Structure formats: structure tokens, C-alpha cells
Amino acid sequence: MSEALISRIESLKDEMGAVILAHNYQRGDVQDIADLVGDSLDLSRKAAATDAKVVVFCGVYFMAETAAILSPEKTVLIPDKNAGCPLANMLSLRELEDLRRKHPDAVVVTYVNSSAAVKAASDTCCTSANAVKIVSEIPPEKEIIFAPDMSLGSYVAEETGRSLILWQGYCPTHHRILASDILNLKKEHPNALAAVHPECTEDVRDAADFVGSTSQILEYCHEEDAGIFIIGTEIGIIHRLKKENPGKEFLPASEMGDCPNMKLITLEKIAWALEDNSYRVTVPEPTASLARCAIERMLA
Numbered sequence: 001m002s003e004a005l006i007s008r009i010e011s012l013k014d015e016m017g018a019v020i021l022a023h024n025y026q027r028g029d030v031q032d033i034a035d036l037v038g039d040s041l042d043l044s045r046k047a048a049a050t051d052a053k054v055v056v057f058c059g060v061y062f063m064a065e066t067a068a069i070l071s072p073e074k075t076v077l078i079p080d081k082n083a084g085c086p087l088a089n090m091l092s093l094r095e096l097e098d099l100r101r102k103h104p105d106a107v108v109v110t111y112v113n114s115s116a117a118v119k120a121a122s123d124t125c126c127t128s129a130n131a132v133k134i135v136s137e138i139p140p141e142k143e144i145i146f147a148p149d150m151s152l153g154s155y156v157a158e159e160t161g162r163s164l165i166l167w168q169g170y171c172p173t174h175h176r177i178l179a180s181d182i183l184n185l186k187k188e189h190p191n192a193l194a195a196v197h198p199e200c201t202e203d204v205r206d207a208a209d210f211v212g213s214t215s216q217i218l219e220y221c222h223e224e225d226a227g228i229f230i231i232g233t234e235i236g237i238i239h240r241l242k243k244e245n246p247g248k249e250f251l252p253a254s255e256m257g258d259c260p261n262m263k264l265i266t267l268e269k270i271a272w273a274l275e276d277n278s279y280r281v282t283v284p285e286p287t288a289s290l291a292r293c294a295i296e297r298m299l300a
């Protein structure tokens with residue numbers, strides 16, 4: 001069944017001139033059939049550089065929106081339109097505008113895990129990999145609003161020594177990982193190294209050996225000599241870690257770190273997306289241009 005489905009996806013993809021992108025948190029079988037696997041911004045940028053006419057984004061809605069913002073001439077599809085991100089949904093445009101009114105001189109930095117409308121209303125975006133750098137380059141006399149993730153924000157505040165106005169959003173998946181999960185696994189495996197994502201709570205970050213984005217965790221585990229790693233981020237990444245580091249062992253810090261939204265995407269839904277040219281994700285103007293500016297300011 002699965003082989004027939006995979007060859008159906010392959011032939012539909014060729015017919016349509018499509019490229020399939022899979023986020024690091026996707027199911028293993030979805031990652032395996034993708035043309036590109038990575039983090040959301042990197043995938044959107046790489047897709048924009050291809051000559052594909054159609055982009056199938058296996059991830060959550062804001063990621064497909066980012067691909068549509070960076071590739072306005074391509075058709076961007078998400079295989080399940082219900083694959084939203086609770087963190088991105090914790091901040092609406094109206095809430096951000098209200099916050100800006102309270103702090104009219106503040107620079108607004110938004111994490112890419114946010115809606116296109118929120119990005120469009122921001123001064124700059126950031127990723128979990130570059131948030132510290134972006135914030136540290138803002139003149140020290142400036143107030144900074146950091147949204148929507150309070151855990152990433154508190155990590156950036158710690159690392160930069162800046163006081164940030166934080167929106168109280170959070171990723172429910174990363175907040176289900178507990179410091180005791182890491183500490184218990186460390187007791188069982190005293191030589192293991194723990195690598196966690198900055199969307200985790202502060203006590204989880206304190207219990208870890210390394211804090212970084214998904215791409216930084218992949219790099220860290222590749223470069224470090226340890227035989228066992230405890231991984232404090234969404235468990236889909238374990239598939240890629242094992243595939244790329246066959247001699248090493250990877251333990252999820254907690255099986256609770258499983259994002260149900262990411263897992264809505266399946267091989268069947270990818271085939272249906274290609275067959276029906278659905279679900280199309282578009283970002284209207286001027287939101288798309290304004291959001292693109294915020295992303296470009298970050299890249300600059």
C-alpha cells in the first residue's frame with residue numbers, strides 16, 4: 001500500500017512540477033518522501049529558489065503562509081488545512097496592535113511562528129536560531145516587544161541581558177517536556193548530553209547541556225562525541241537524528257513532546273493535495289509585501 005502510494009505521489013509531483021517540503025517535526029514517512037527537510041524559514045527560502053510551480057508544505061499553516069509570502073508566483077498547498085499552530089494562534093493582529101499602542105516607541109520583534117498578519121505588523125522577524133543576534137543588534141536605548149513565544153523571549157532576555165516586553169504565548173508541545181524528564185534520563189544515562197529547544201521552559205533549559213533551534217540541535221548532535229543524546233524538542237526530529245547519525249542513540253526527553261498539529265499530515269493527504277490541487281494557501285496584499293519586508297529585515 002505504502003509503496004503504491006509513494007509512487008503515486010512521485011508521479012503526481014513530476015506531472016505538476018511540485019516540490020515537497022517537510023518540517024523536521026513531521027512523521028518519518030513524510031520526511032522520507034520529501035525533497036527537502038528542515039526548519040520552516042529555511043524550507044521556504046529553498047523552495048523560493050527552485051523553479052517548482054507548486055510547493056507542498058508538510059508542516060503547519062503559518063509555515064505554508066511563509067512559503068507563499070516568499071514565493072508569490074508559486075502555488076502553495078498544505079495537505080491538511082486544520083494543521084494550525086496553537087503558539088501562532090495565541091497572538092492576533094488586534095492584540096499586537098493594542099500592545100504597540102501601549103509601547104509606541106518599541107521595536108516589535110516577532111518569531112516566525114506567527115501569522116502572516118502579525119509578521120506584517122512587525123518591525124522584524126526572528127527564528128529560534130537567530131533571535132539572540134537580532135535582539136542584540138537593536139540599539140540598547142530602544143524598548144523591545146518580543147512575541148508571541150514567552151519561553152524563547154525569556155531565553156533571549158537571558159542571553160542578551162536585555163529587558164523585553166514579552167507576549168505570554170507558548171508552545172503547548174514544548175511546555176509538556178519537564179525538567180524532571182531530563183534529570184531522570186540523565187540519572188539513567190550519566191554520559192548522555194541533553195539538547196533542548198528554546199521554546200522549552202526555563203527549568204528545562206537549565207537542566208540541558210545545549211539550547212538551540214532544530215537545525216542547531218541537529219548540528220550539535222552530529223558534532224559532539226557522546227553516544228547518547230536526550231532530545232528536548234518535538235519528537236519527529238528523532239527520525240532525522242537517527243537517520244543522519246546511525247552510530248548514536250537518541251532518547252526523546254518526553255513522549256509528550258508530540259505535536260498533534262504537525263502529525264495531521266500523512267502520505268494519503270499529500271497524494272490528495274496533489275490530486276486536487278488543495279488546500280491552497282495564499283496571503284493577500286498588502287499583508288504579503290509587509291510580511292516579506294519584516295522577513296527581509298531579519299535576513300539583512
Ligand code: SF4
Nearest residue numbers: 085086087171173259
Ligand atoms: Fe506550533 Fe509547537 Fe506544534 Fe511547533 S511544535 S507547530 S510551535 S504547537
